[in-house]
Amino acid sequence: MLHEFSYVSPSSMDELLTFLEESGERSTVFSGGTDLFVTIRSGLSRPDFVVDLKGVKELGLLTFDPAEGLSIGACVTVNQLIEDTDVLRHYSVLRDAGSELATFQLRNRATVVGNVVTASPCGDMSSPLLCLGARVKLASAGGEREMPLGEFITGVKRTQIAPNEIVRAITVPIDHLDAVGGYKKLKRIKGHDLGVVAVAMITANDVSRFAISSAAPTPVLLPDFPANVEVAEVQKAAQEAISPISDVRCTKEYRSFMVDVFIRRLMEAA
Amino acid sequence: MREITLTINGESYTREVHEHRTLLHFLRDDLGLTGTKEGCGAGECGACTIIMNGAAVNSCLVLAAEANGSVLETIEGAAKDGTLSALQSAFHEHHAVQCGFCTPGMVMSATDLLRRNPNPSRDEIIDGIEGNFCRCTGYEQIIEAILAASKEGKSHA
Numbered sequence A: 001m002l003h004e005f006s007y008v009s010p011s012s013m014d015e016l017l018t019f020l021e022e023s024g025e026r027s028t029v030f031s032g033g034t035d036l037f038v039t040i041r042s043g044l045s046r047p048d049f050v051v052d053l054k055g056v057k058e059l060g061l062l063t064f065d066p067a068e069g070l071s072i073g074a075c076v077t078v079n080q081l082i083e084d085t086d087v088l089r090h091y092s093v094l095r096d097a098g099s100e101l102a103t104f105q106l107r108n109r110a111t112v113v114g115n116v117v118t119a120s121p122c123g124d125m126s127s128p129l130l131c132l133g134a135r136v137k138l139a140s141a142g143g144e145r146e147m148p149l150g151e152f153i154t155g156v157k158r159t160q161i162a163p164n165e166i167v168r169a170i171t172v173p174i175d176h177l178d179a180v181g182g183y184k185k186l187k188r189i190k191g192h193d194l195g196v197v198a199v200a201m202i203t204a205n206d207v208s209r210f211a212i213s214s215a216a217p218t219p220v221l222l223p224d225f226p227a228n229v230e231v232a233e234v235q236k237a238a239q240e241a242i243s244p245i246s247d248v249r250c251t252k253e254y255r256s257f258m259v260d261v262f263i264r265r266l267m268e269a270a
Numbered sequence B: 001m002r003e004i005t006l007t008i009n010g011e012s013y014t015r016e017v018h019e020h021r022t023l024l025h026f027l028r029d030d031l032g033l034t035g036t037k038e039g040c041g042a043g044e045c046g047a048c049t050i051i052m053n054g055a056a057v058n059s060c061l062v063l064a065a066e067a068n069g070s071v072l073e074t075i076e077g078a079a080k081d082g083t084l085s086a087l088q089s090a091f092h093e094h095h096a097v098q099c100g101f102c103t104p105g106m107v108m109s110a111t112d113l114l115r116r117n118p119n120p121s122r123d124e125i126i127d128g129i130e131g132n133f134c135r136c137t138g139y140e141q142i143i144e145a146i147l148a149a150s151k152e153g154k155s156h157a
């Protein structure tokens, strides 16, 4: 059972942003609801208004332009992303990570932007997006702003977003177009599970990049390496950058160990 | 409260719903369509799987209000005029049902899978039902049933 709230479904950006401006902290926006309705159900969130973003058509757009790159609108689902031929061709690491997220049914609803805004340390989309140099486009009644994804996520489930603000889209530049790489995620079971630890890697234009999830309060992006870097050097940098904890899902030692294993496997496969 | 109109298994319904009502509770409690089950209520088990506008979803994480204007398919629409669908018959023949609690969601996921991929491999079937838990069968009979239904190549609608 969910507590009593009002459902609001604006049909234009103006209507949406005006409503958020007026209702402030009493509103929570959502798209897929796969995170929000779980937190509402468990009593962790009690908004008076739940505001559906899906009625605003422009938020549903997924576009690719060879000069501009990829733009992932707020309501683009994970399945839409991973089935997109441009994503597959030019940003395959997003497909690799997206297909590890939850289950098929959930991916039909769960959005890429919702995953990033949730800012869970074990979220699957942030580390590949960090590798690709993604940027976050925010909008409120007061105007728009934009920032690198690395600055947007500030802590466990914390971001720079203001109560009257939404993420319109996440954009991915063309700097690492057609990068090779992959995403390795450790789970407790073979089926769907939140990540125990995960590593994303891309290599393009003689540069290799790695980002690690579930091993620190936020996803960790390592400094760039030349593409011919030794495995041990990346592993050393990774161990210095992460600060894993022990929890119900595994110990910090196992997390550290698997980060090294995944780095090696990704580099051997590339 | 707000008024919603939607199509379920080919029939149109117009109802007043509480805005905080999930689609699952709307189907079960307001319309009495209790074929769709509630296991976890939180997206984990897949017992509540239905097909909404052509896509399998967990109805426990959708609001009834969001479904205004939608076309839904639930397990109640699978059999036509008292005759089981090919997939349901295959579940029957391959002993894919024990307690039956997972079955409605499982059949809806498998229906969706066979529409997207009429000839799935064993591994594709396993992936296709990853969002549906079964505590009884050990899955083997369910996989066999879906394989058999796909081989028959009959309509899974």
Ligand SMILES: Cc1cc2nc3c(=O)[nH]c(=O)nc-3n(C[C@H](O)[C@H](O)[C@H](O)COP(=O)(O)OP(=O)(O)OC[C@H]3O[C@@H](n4cnc5c(N)ncnc54)[C@H](O)[C@@H]3O)c2cc1C
Pocket: A028, A029, A030, A031, A032, A033, A034, A035, A036, A037, A038, A053, A074, A100, A101, A102, A103, A106, A109, A110, A111, A112, A113, A114, A115, A116, A117, A118, A122, A123, A124, A125, A161, A165, A166, A167, A168, A192, A193, A194, A195, B042, B043, B044
């Ligand atoms: C059973 C289960 C398994 C899961 N498995 C995984 C997994 O394997 N990996 C993983 O990473 N995640 C997993 N998740 C978490 C979740 O499904 C994802 O994080 C999903 O991508 C969230 O997207 P959504 O559109 O459903 O978010 P919503 O629930 O709609 O929103 C989530 C949060 O973000 C805010 N928000 C959403 N969109 C915007 C926006 N445009 N602007 C501002 N704020 C916004 C909402 O206010 C809310 O607080 C799982 C969830 C469940 C229930």
Ligand code: FES
Pocket: B037, B038, B039, B040, B041, B042, B043, B044, B045, B046, B047, B048, B049, B058, B059, B060, B061
């Ligand atoms: S009841 Fe919806 S997934 Fe379990």
Ligand code: FES
Pocket: B096, B097, B098, B099, B100, B101, B102, B103, B133, B134, B135, B136, B137
């Ligand atoms: S038959 Fe009992 S849960 Fe599947």
